[in-house]
Amino acid sequence: MIFQGKAIRASEIEGGFVEVTFDLQGDSVNKLNQMTLAELRDVVTQLSQMTDVKGALFSSAKDCFIVGADITEFSQMFDQSEEAIVEHLLSLHEIFNTIEDLPFPTVTAINGVAFGGGFELCLSTDFRVMGQAAKVGLPEVKLGIYPGWGGTVRLPRLIGVDNANEWICGGSDKRADAALKDGAVDAVVAQDAVREAALDLLAKAAEGVFDYQARRTEKTIAIKLNAIEQMMAFESAKGFIGGKAGPHYPAPLAALGAIQKSANMTRDKAIQVEAKGFAKLATNSVTRALVGLFLKDQYIKKVSKQYEKDAAPVTKTAVLGAGIMGGGVAYQSASKGVPILMKDINDKALQLGLDEATKLLNGQIKRGKMDAQQMAKVLTQITPTLSYGDFDRVDLVVEAVVENAKVKASVLADVEKAVSPDTILTSNTSTISITELAKSLERPENFCGMHFFNPVHRMPLVEVIRGEKSSEVAIARTVAYAKAMGKTPIVVNDCPGFLVNRVLFPYFAGFSLLLRDGADFVQVDKVMERFGWPMGPAYLLDVVGIDTGHHADSVMAQGFPDRMGHEGENAIDRLYQLQRFGQKNNKGFYRYELDRRGKQVKVLDDEVPTLLEGVVGASREFSEDEIIARMMIPLCIETVRCLEDEIVATPAEADMGLIYGIGFPPFRGGALHYLDEMGLQAFIDMAAPYADLGALYQPTEKMKQMAANGETYFGK
Numbered sequence: 001m002i003f004q005g006k007a008i009r010a011s012e013i014e015g016g017f018v019e020v021t022f023d024l025q026g027d028s029v030n031k032l033n034q035m036t037l038a039e040l041r042d043v044v045t046q047l048s049q050m051t052d053v054k055g056a057l058f059s060s061a062k063d064c065f066i067v068g069a070d071i072t073e074f075s076q077m078f079d080q081s082e083e084a085i086v087e088h089l090l091s092l093h094e095i096f097n098t099i100e101d102l103p104f105p106t107v108t109a110i111n112g113v114a115f116g117g118g119f120e121l122c123l124s125t126d127f128r129v130m131g132q133a134a135k136v137g138l139p140e141v142k143l144g145i146y147p148g149w150g151g152t153v154r155l156p157r158l159i160g161v162d163n164a165n166e167w168i169c170g171g172s173d174k175r176a177d178a179a180l181k182d183g184a185v186d187a188v189v190a191q192d193a194v195r196e197a198a199l200d201l202l203a204k205a206a207e208g209v210f211d212y213q214a215r216r217t218e219k220t221i222a223i224k225l226n227a228i229e230q231m232m233a234f235e236s237a238k239g240f241i242g243g244k245a246g247p248h249y250p251a252p253l254a255a256l257g258a259i260q261k262s263a264n265m266t267r268d269k270a271i272q273v274e275a276k277g278f279a280k281l282a283t284n285s286v287t288r289a290l291v292g293l294f295l296k297d298q299y300i301k302k303v304s305k306q307y308e309k310d311a312a313p314v315t316k317t318a319v320l321g322a323g324i325m326g327g328g329v330a331y332q333s334a335s336k337g338v339p340i341l342m343k344d345i346n347d348k349a350l351q352l353g354l355d356e357a358t359k360l361l362n363g364q365i366k367r368g369k370m371d372a373q374q375m376a377k378v379l380t381q382i383t384p385t386l387s388y389g390d391f392d393r394v395d396l397v398v399e400a401v402v403e404n405a406k407v408k409a410s411v412l413a414d415v416e417k418a419v420s421p422d423t424i425l426t427s428n429t430s431t432i433s434i435t436e437l438a439k440s441l442e443r444p445e446n447f448c449g450m451h452f453f454n455p456v457h458r459m460p461l462v463e464v465i466r467g468e469k470s471s472e473v474a475i476a477r478t479v480a481y482a483k484a485m486g487k488t489p490i491v492v493n494d495c496p497g498f499l500v501n502r503v504l505f506p507y508f509a510g511f512s513l514l515l516r517d518g519a520d521f522v523q524v525d526k527v528m529e530r531f532g533w534p535m536g537p538a539y540l541l542d543v544v545g546i547d548t549g550h551h552a553d554s555v556m557a558q559g560f561p562d563r564m565g566h567e568g569e570n571a572i573d574r575l576y577q578l579q580r581f582g583q584k585n586n587k588g589f590y591r592y593e594l595d596r597r598g599k600q601v602k603v604l605d606d607e608v609p610t611l612l613e614g615v616v617g618a619s620r621e622f623s624e625d626e627i628i629a630r631m632m633i634p635l636c637i638e639t640v641r642c643l644e645d646e647i648v649a650t651p652a653e654a655d656m657g658l659i660y661g662i663g664f665p666p667f668r669g670g671a672l673h674y675l676d677e678m679g680l681q682a683f684i685d686m687a688a689p690y691a692d693l694g695a696l697y698q699p700t701e702k703m704k705q706m707a708a709n710g711e712t713y714f715g716k
Contacts, residue, residue: 002018002043002046002047003039003042003043003046005035005039005042005043006024006025006035006039007022007023007024007025007030007033007035007036007039008020008021008022008023008036008039008040008043009021009023010043010046010047013057013199015054015199015203016052016053016054016055016206017053017054017055017056017057017199017202017203017206018047018050018053018055018056018057019056019057019059020043020047020056020057020058020059021059021060021061022036022058022059022060022061022062022065022066023060023061023062024036024062028062029062029064029066029067029113030060030062030064030065030066030067030118031066031067031068031069031070031118032066032068032069032070032117032118032121033069033070033073034070034073036070037092037095040095041094041095041098044095044098044099044102045098047102048098048101048102048103051103053103053104054104054105054203054206055104055105055106055107055202055203055205055206056102056104056105056106056107056125056202057106057107057108057109057195057198057199057202058099058106058107058108058109058121058122058125059108059109059111059195059198060109060111060112062112063111063112064111064112064113064114065108065109065110065111065112065113065114065118065122065134066113066114066115066117066118066119066121067113067115067116067118068115068116068117068118068119068139069116069117071143071291071294071295072295072298075291075295077282078282078283078287078288078291081283082276082279082280082282082283083279085275085278085279085282085283086272086275086276086278086279089148089149089274089275089278089279090271090272090275092149093149093150093271093275096120096121096124096149096150097124097150097267097268097271099121099124099125100124100125100126100216100219100220100267101216104206105126105127105202105205105206105210105212106125106126106127106202106212107125107126107127107128107129107198107199107201107202107205108121108122108125108127108128108129108198109129109194109195109197109198110122110128110129110130110131110134110136110185110194111131111134111191111194111195112131112133112134112135113134113135113136113173114134114135114136115135115136115137115138115139115173116137116138116139116140116147117148117149119136119137119138119151120138120147120149120150120151120154121149122136123150123151123154123155123158123184123219124150124154126205126212126215126216127186127198127201127202127205127210127212127215128184128185128186128187129185129186129187129188129189129194129197129198129201130176130179130180130185130187130188130189130194131176131188131189131190131191131194132176132188132189132190132191133176133191134176134191134194135173135174135175135176136173136174136179136184136185137167137171137172137173137174138151138155138167138168138171139171139172139173140168140171140251141168141169141170141171141245141249141251141252141255142171142290142294143251143287143290143291143294144249144250144251144281144284144286144287144288144289144290144291144667145251145278145281145282145287146168146251146252146254146255146258146274146277146278146281147168147255147274148274148275148278150267150271150274151168151274152164152168152255152258152259152262152270152274153219153262153267153270153271153274154219154267155167155168155184156223156259156263157218157219157220157221157223158183158184158218158219159182159183159184160182160183161223161225161230161233161234161259161263162233162237163182163183163184164259165233165234165237165241165256165259167182167184168255168256168259169237169241169245169252169253169255169256170244170252171252176188186201187201219267220266220267221266221267222263222264222265222266223263223264225263230260230263234256234259234260234263237256238253238256241253241256248286248532248665248667249286249667250281250284250286251281251286251287254277254280254281255277257277258273258274258277258278261273261277262274285677286667288669288677289666289667289668289669289670289673289677290666290667290669292655292669292670292673292714293655293656293659293666293669293670295652296652296653296655296656296670297488297656299650299652299653300488300490300652300653300656303491303653304479304483304488304489307475307476307479307480307489307491308476308479308480308483310472310473310476311473311476311477311479311480312395312473312477313395313480314338314395314396314477314480314481314484315338315339315395316338316339316340316341316393316394316395317333317338317339317340317341317394317395317396317397317398317481318340318341318342318343318391318394318396318397318398318415319333319340319341319342319343319397319398319399319400320343320344320397320398320399320400320401320411320415321343321344321353321399321400321401321402322342322343322344322349322350322352322353322354322384323349323352323353323356323400324352324356324454324455325400325428325452325454325456326342326344326353326398326400327342327352327353327354327355327356327357328356328357328360328452328454328455328456328457329398329400329428329452329456330342330353330356330357330382331356331357331360331361331378331382331456331457332456332457332485332486332487333381333485334357334378334379334381334382335360335361335364335378335457336484336485336486337381337484338381338481338484338485339381339382339383340381340382340383341383341384341385341390341391341394342354342382342383342384342385343384343385343386343387343388343391344384344386345386346386347386350384350385350386353384354379354382354384357378357379357382358379360457361375361378361379362375388414388415388417388418388419391415391418391419391423392418392419392420393420394419394423395423395424395477395481396423396424396425396426396477396478396481397415397419397423397424397425397426398426398427398428398450398452399411399412399415399425399426399427399428400428400452403429403430403431403432403548403551405432405433405436405437408427408429408432408437409436409437409439409440410440412425412427412437412440412441412447413440413441416441416442416443421443421446422446423446424446424447424448424473424474424477424478425441425446425447426447426448426449426450426478427447427448427449427450428449428450428451428452429449429451430451430497430498430501430548430552431496431497431498431501431551431552431555431556432555433467433494433495433496434447434448434449434465434466434467434470434494435467435468435469435494437467438467438468438469438470444467444469444470445469445470445471445473445474446471446473446474447467447469447470447474448464448465448466448467448470448474448475448478449463449464449465449466449467449494449498450462450463450464450465450478450481450482451463451464451465451498451500452487453500453661454544459660459661460487460488460660461487461488461489461490461500461656461657461660461661462482462485462487462488462489462490463489463490463492463498463499463500463657463661464478464479464482464489464490464491464492465491465492465493465494465498466491466492466493466494467494468494475491479491488656488660490648490653490656490657490660491649491653492642492647492648492653492657493646493647493648495559495645495647496555496556496558496559496560497552497555497556497559498647499642499647499648499654499657499661500657500658500661500662501552501556502556502560502638502642502647503635503638503639503642503657503658503662503671504635504662505552505553505556505564506563506564506634506635506637506638506696507537507631507632507634507635508537508541508549508553508572509563509564509566509634509696510630510631510632510633510634510635510696511524511537511538511631512566512570512571512572513630513693514622514627514630514631515570515571515612515615515616515617516570516571516615516616516617517617517620518616518617518618518619518620518622519620519622519627520619521536521537521538521571521589522538522604523622523627524536524537524538524622524627524631525537525538525539527624527627527628528627528628528631530624531628531632531665532665532667532668533663533664533665534663535663537631538588538589538590539589539590539602541572541582541588541589542582542583542588542589542590542592542602543582543583544582545581545582545583545584546572546575546576546580546581546582546588547576547581547584549572549576550572550573550576553572562695563634563694563695563696564696568615569614569615570615571589571612571615571616573615574611574612574614574615575588575589575611575612578611580611583600586600587605589605589608590602590603590604590605590608591603591604591605629686629687629690630690630693632674633683633686633687633690633696633697634696634697635671636671636672636674636675636683637687637696637697637698637699637700637703638696639654639658639671639672640671640672640675640699640700640702640703641700642654643672643713644700644702651672651713651714652714654670654671654672655669655670655671655672655673656670658670658671672713672714673713673714675712675713676712676713676714679707680703680706680707680711680712681707681708683699683703683707684699684703684704684707687699
């Protein structure tokens with residue numbers, strides 16, 4: 001044994017070779033934390049001084065290779081100055097450079113995931129052999145940074161500028177066939193043959209069959225493009241990458257800039273360009289927000305795992321109601337391998353649900369995600385039925401009928417009689433109290449909320465709502481089912497609107513007040529879209545459905561009359577009375593038409609200002625800052641109230657609920673992160689001029705205390 005550490009071991013193997021094996025003790029995956037990097041430095045330093053080694057194989061004892069840097073440790077570096085970050089990065093580059101400069105050939109056996117720093121390590125070796133089921137990639141732009149351990153230097157020289165631009169600036173992971181096609185790996189083999197094939201390649205390189213020195217030269221010299229070719233490669237990419245990234249995410253264009261700036265440099269100078277650009281990105285607010293989201297997402301996964309650990313498996317389910325929502329639930333469950341019964345009261349309704357599932361599956365075929373045989377297999381997992389005949393065999397039921405408390409209570413009471421005593425019943429309600437619905441049941445402990453968001457197949461969040469009598473067994477199994485469907489569950493306590501809608505409707509209330517005071521809804525939409533929302537409030541209401549919004553608005557007003565009630569008619573009331581329901585019937589705040597490709601697009605409707613007369617005040621000019629303040633203050637304060645009222649357990653879950661549930665701008669990190677970035681006292685000062693608008697605009701007493709004490713929600 002040459003080296004034995006807690007994350008790495010190095011041993012001599014047959015033929016005069018050395019195998020460096022990653023096997024992080026006490027963890028299910030390998031990651032490049034400080035301990036692993038320190039051990040790697042020791043190992044490669046030792047190898048660089050050995051004269052009797054023919055070659056080195058880098059491998060993993062786990063199912064993955066290396067998932068990347070340990071972001072919980074790595075992100076601490078981001079609080080340092082740019083100069084300190086550059087110095088730290090360059091010291092780590094010495095490790096990767098030493099691997100690349102070893103006095104013998106090197107090969108990586110990529111048996112599983114190799115992302116970020118893990119893949120950058122692979123790039124520092126001479127050759128790479130990849131298993132068919134493995135994935136590689138450089139996803140750093142998703143954290144607001146770009147590869148910082150040589151990825152922007154080695155990958156463009158290895159696979160070409162165009163391919164590297166797409167890999168690095170897009171941040172997506174690559175399957176084995178794509179990696180081989182682009183030249184990022186040298187061979188793809190069956191999973192059980194990765195190590196053997198890598199050793200064979202290493203032996204051939206040692207024998208001179210493959211010229212490993214030529215490969216090194218290729219990775220360490222300037223990019224082989226003349227000035228005109230470089231200009232075409234980089235300038236043509238700027239518009240596409242910038243357009244795709246948008247104005248709020250600087251990392252993709254910064255990565256492109258680093259590659260371009262260092263194109264004519266050798267490795268050691270190019271690495272300095274990479275490090276300086278990385279440091280600049282690492283210290284900005286977008287990176288803080290995106291790294292924070294990553295850590296919050298990791299936390300939520302841990303919470304879910306705790307529930308899953310105690311949950312009985314969900315092997316067969318049922319959905320009541322075969323509308324768009326029910327069909328979406330059926331599709332999502334079946335496509336993830338959980339068979340589902342879909343019940344409704346007539347054949348026509350069942351056909352609508354099947355049509356919805358079929359439409360979604362056809363979309364998968366068009367995008368090349370599945371073939372007709374796979375589609376047929378998924379459809380066989382959906383069993384339409386008009387009766388409760390087979391319901392005694394299901395583990396969990398999702399009720400997804402019309403959003404009416406009496407109808408839901410009646411349907412739930414009926415289905416309870418048909419299921420086994422330990423079947424979990426859930427209601428896909430967006431606003432109705434779970435505690436109230438439970439009163440119609442004989443086994444309320446087996447009931448909780450399971451709120452999906454529309455469209456089900458796209459929206460990642462599921463709110464699992466705990467009623468007063470919901471058992472931990474019910475919550476755990478519902479969380480487990482949501483995870484099995486590929487969703488992110490967040491457990492919340494019962495109240496009108498739960499977490500997401502309780503926070504969203506004060507935002508809509510702020511919008512209604514702006515219109516009352518003479519704002520132009522088109523301007524408000526544009527301002528909030530520039531702020532980072534995927535759509536402005538008027539457009540969002542049209543997408544949600546004015547009828548749905550009107551109903552939820554009345555529920556919220558009844559539940560929280562002090563701040564969500566309103567006197568007289570507002571714009572949502574008026575459009576509802578005029579039966580302008582938004583995209584559902586092609587008219588709401590906007591009008592909706594089909595373009596040449598048959599896609600629904602919004603257009604301005606000149607009639608709307610006249611239709612809103614009497615509920616919209618005399619037109620007046622609002623500054624962009626005032627619109628943002630009046631929209632965001634109610635949303636942020638209500639998020640805080642949900643935390644203070646223990647509707648949601650932690651700030652992390654509150655922020656992720658808004659990111660995943662209503663599209664809160666990710667680069668702003670969530671409402672509570674947004675408050676931390678601004679500073680609570682600054683937020684309270686911003687809200688002060690609007691206090692006369694009512695309780696929606698008045699910070700809580702605890703917020704004021706926290707501000708006075710200099711406290712934050714995330715403890716920084």
